[in-house]
Amino acid sequence: MKITARADYAVLAVFELALRFQNGRTQAREIAERQQIPLRFLEQILIQLKRGGLVKSVRGASGGYILARLPASITLKDVLEAVEGDLSLLDPRLNPNSTVLRVWKEVESEFLGKLQSLSIEDLVRRKIREDKIVFYHI
Amino acid sequence: MKITARADYAVLAVFELALRFQNGRTQAREIAERQQIPLRFLEQILIQLKRGGLVKSVRGASGGYILARLPASITLKDVLEAVEGDLSLLDPRLNPNSTVLRVWKEVESEFLGKLQSLSIEDLVRRKIREDKIVFYHI
DNA sequence: TGTTAACCCGACTATTTTGGTAGGGATTGT
DNA sequence: ACAATCCCTACCAAAATAGTCGGGTTAACA
Numbered sequence A, B: 001m002k003i004t005a006r007a008d009y010a011v012l013a014v015f016e017l018a019l020r021f022q023n024g025r026t027q028a029r030e031i032a033e034r035q036q037i038p039l040r041f042l043e044q045i046l047i048q049l050k051r052g053g054l055v056k057s058v059r060g061a062s063g064g065y066i067l068a069r070l071p072a073s074i075t076l077k078d079v080l081e082a083v084e085g086d087l088s089l090l091d092p093r094l095n096p097n098s099t100v101l102r103v104w105k106e107v108e109s110e111f112l113g114k115l116q117s118l119s120i121e122d123l124v125r126r127k128i129r130e131d132k133i134v135f136y137h138i
Numbered sequence C: 001t002g003t004t005a006a007c008c009c010g011a012c013t014a015t016t017t018t019g020g021t022a023g024g025g026a027t028t029g030t
Numbered sequence D: 001a002c003a004a005t006c007c008c009t010a011c012c013a014a015a016a017t018a019g020t021c022g023g024g025t026t027a028a029c030a
Helices: A005-019 A028-035 A039-051 A076-084 A098-117 A120-137 B005-019 B028-035 B039-051 B076-084 B098-117 B120-137
Strands: A055-058 A064-067 B055-058 B064-067
Touching: A005 A028, A005 A039, A005 A064, A005 A076, A005 A120, A005 B098, A028 A039, A028 A064, A039 A055, A039 A076, A076 A098, A098 B005, A098 B098, A098 B120, A120 B098, B005 B028, B005 B039, B005 B064, B005 B076, B005 B120, B028 B039, B028 B064, B039 B055, B039 B076, B076 B098
Parallel strands: none
Antiparallel strands: A055 A064, B055 B064
16 A cells, blocks of 8 residues: 555656656656656656656657646546556455445545546646745745 | 555454444454455454454454444554554655655545545445345345 | 363465666667 | 667566464363
């Protein structure tokens, strides 16, 4: 029941790409440095995000990545699904007890609903707000 | 992000004990048979539930287990905490990015809130309701 | 009081998942 | 051409998971 490093990194990467969405493409190396993610691992994750349709890439020298969709249209659920596949809480090999199964399904749908309600744009807005608060406090 | 077999079994065990709460103690063997849980594994889980204060045991021949508290006062969160320890979604080794961290915390508290809102008594009530529906359909 | 059926405890083990790394190929700007 | 970047497959060590095992402790009961 823990968020994996992979999932966390994926969110950080998409978040970073959203912050720099205006500036055009951003290179994996830069994301890795800014968010403290091992570069070779990040590359794997970016490929998954690309296959999931969240990110576009440009190859070759001065290549890089850019979001394939607007930050407002990308949810945490999208990002997690891209890197983790199926997000269902229950292992399908488990538990055919119908009462308990239904309850788990209910917990799951609540959880997925929450993930879907949070867009990357929300995160960017929060960051801007947090930065402002820091500014006022200086 | 999957529920472990251990956690699932723990819920099933407590659920089964709630169903038989009136009848006094129930033996591990019986729980194992009814809920299809490997007996020796279930024993480990019952010990954890006992240490978590959810279950009482009686040793010796014709011993067994019984809930230590009323089903209404035991939540899914209690059960999971007893067997999994800390339920926080985020690995503490991870991610010091404050914006993303805050969002994960929000998801986490939503999730834990849901788990806390569901009591074992709720499950029992649901089962009774489901059984009734089956009855009407016969 | 001896046997037996239960719970209790610590250690062990096989398998799967996680969190990367490595090598090298493909693509493109300069 | 060459250097930088992305892409793909394969590999690997460590950790977590899902049990198993041996044997000890406790209590009912004959």
